[in-house]
Amino acid sequence: MIDISRIAQEHLPLKKVLMHRPEVELAAVTEETLEYFHFADVPDVDEFLWEFDQLVAAFEGMGAEVLLVNEILKDDPEATAYIANRANMTYTRDLAIVTPRGGVLLGMAIDGRKGDPAMIGRVFDRLGIPRLGELEPDGLLEGGGITYFRGDSVIVGRCDRTNPVGLQRFETYVRQAGLRRMITIPCHPGTIHIDGFLVFIDEDLAIIDPSQLDFAPAIIKDLETGQIREQMMMDFLAAEDVDTIVISEEDGWAAANFVMTAPRQIVGYEWAERVMNEVERRGGKAVGAPGKELRKGNGGPHCMTCALERGAV
Numbered sequence: 001m002i003d004i005s006r007i008a009q010e011h012l013p014l015k016k017v018l019m020h021r022p023e024v025e026l027a028a029v030t031e032e033t034l035e036y037f038h039f040a041d042v043p044d045v046d047e048f049l050w051e052f053d054q055l056v057a058a059f060e061g062m063g064a065e066v067l068l069v070n071e072i073l074k075d076d077p078e079a080t081a082y083i084a085n086r087a088n089m090t091y092t093r094d095l096a097i098v099t100p101r102g103g104v105l106l107g108m109a110i111d112g113r114k115g116d117p118a119m120i121g122r123v124f125d126r127l128g129i130p131r132l133g134e135l136e137p138d139g140l141l142e143g144g145g146i147t148y149f150r151g152d153s154v155i156v157g158r159c160d161r162t163n164p165v166g167l168q169r170f171e172t173y174v175r176q177a178g179l180r181r182m183i184t185i186p187c188h189p190g191t192i193h194i195d196g197f198l199v200f201i202d203e204d205l206a207i208i209d210p211s212q213l214d215f216a217p218a219i220i221k222d223l224e225t226g227q228i229r230e231q232m233m234m235d236f237l238a239a240e241d242v243d244t245i246v247i248s249e250e251d252g253w254a255a256a257n258f259v260m261t262a263p264r265q266i267v268g269y270e271w272a273e274r275v276m277n278e279v280e281r282r283g284g285k286a287v288g289a290p291g292k293e294l295r296k297g298n299g300g301p302h303c304m305t306c307a308l309e310r311g312a313v
Contacts, residue, residue, distance in 0.1 A: 002127050002309050007098045008179060009151040009310055011203035013262040016309040017059060018123065020069035020089045021052055028087045037087045037112040041296045048293040052090070055267070055289040055301055062261035062287060067308065072123050079122055088113045091299045092306040093195070094142035096120040099132055099177035104170065106143055107135030109161035120306070129308070133173045139166035144193030144303055146170075150203055150240075152180040157194035159187035175223045182223055185233055186216040195302045197247075198233075199256050202263040205282070207256040207275060208244045210234055245278050254291075257300030268301050 006012055026045045029037055056066050069089060073079040083089050095117045096105050103124045105117035117136060124131055135141055145157040154174050156167065171182055185194060197209035217230035237244065247255045251272050258268035258275070264284030268276070269291040276286030289301060 002129060003311060004098050004102070004129060004309060005100050006151070006311050007307060007309060008100050008148040008154070008177075010148040010200050010260070011150065011263055012310040012312070014059075014062075014064045014260065014307060014309075015311050016065045016067060016307075017259075018067050018069065018092050018120070018306040018308050019056065019059075019304055020083075020092055021049070021056070022087070022090050023070060024084050025087045025089065028085055033087075033112075036110075038110050038298055039087070039296055040298050043293045043296045048296070051290045051292070051294045052304075055291075055294070055304065058267045058287045058289045059259070059261065059305075062265055062267060062285075064261050067127075069119065069123055072126050073119065076122060079119055082115075083119060086113075086116055086119075088297070089116060089119065090297060091303045092120065092143075093299075093303045094144050094193075096124070096306055097143050097146055098129060098306070098308055099174060099179070101177040102130035102132030104132050104173050105134035105136065106170075107137075107139040107141055107163075107166045109140050109142065127308070132177060133169070135166045135169055139163065139169045141166035141170050142193060143306065144195045144299075147194065147198065147200060149183070149200065153183060154179050154181075155183045155185065155194070155198070157185050157187045157191065159191040159193065160189070161192055171221075171223070180223055182221045183233075183236070184219040184221070185213070186218070188212060188215050193303075195257055195300075196254065197256055199258055199260075199302060200242075201245075201258060201260045201266050201279065201284070204241055205243050205245070205264065206237065207247060207258060208237070209247050209256060210244075213237075245275060247272075247275060251275055253295060254300035257302040258286075259302050259305050269295070 197212035270288030
């Protein structure tokens with residue numbers, strides 16, 4: 001049984017998380033299909049899987065239970081046949097988000113991912129998670145562009161992989177889910193997701209890239225009254241008493257793309273050493289996983305996780 005009631009409390013310990021260990025589908029990534037699947041390079045399959053297993057072990061070592069898409073759907077021949085041709089299923093974060101009242105199947109921007117959220121819908125059905133709604137076929141918004149904040153707010157990025165239909169439909173669903181506030185961050189042209197520059201690792205601590213956050217004022221909407229105001233995100237974080245760990249290009253690729261498994265306990269790529277050291281200096285714990293092959297899918301550990309349940313230790 002999965003308890004989704006506290007899933008929006010991003011600062012609580014991660015109890016259950018959905019990941020997908022790819023099987024034959026990685027063979028679909030070739031030099032000819034790199035753009036279609038949005039891979040940076042053709043991965044070494046054995047090394048990719050070894051690194052994936054190391055990442056799973058890191059999450060389990062931090063107390064999270066990892067549920068695998070391919071295990072949950074193994075006796076669904078239609079789903080298995082579909083997934084065998086969809087190389088991006090590993091990046092489960094983008095496909096769906098669980099709210100306190102059900103799952104929302106999100107809308108994919110590239111052809112190599114369109115239709116994939118339906119597989120997570122089947123997972124939700126198997127796990128007993130109700131479906132609150134879906135964005136496809138005409139709504140665009142991916143999970144890497146969404147984060148919860150302190151249980152009653154959701155932050156979304158208005159970036160290259162969103163459209164007005166997706167944002168409006170998602171707003172309707174999170175209002176139905178009981179959230180009080182939606183903060184929309186305008187992103188630089190070329191930006192895909194906000195989890196490259198804003199990830200909360202406690203209720204009062206975030207990993208950020210200020211140059212990305214202050215492109216333009218965020219739109220802060222009260223979902224109960226409809227009232228709207230504008231504020232720069234750095235000012236918003238300061239007003240909410242959120243401390244920050246600032247990253248730069250020197251920290252390495254995907255240096256913000258960590259997953260919080262408990263307050264100030266994080267899992268990410270091993271090369272972001274300065275970030276991990278800073279978390280531990282502040283009393284936390286950081287675990288780095290190898291990602292030489294995993295990064296070829298243009299995703300980090302945060303991208304490979306769809307949080308299902310959060311709660312007390």
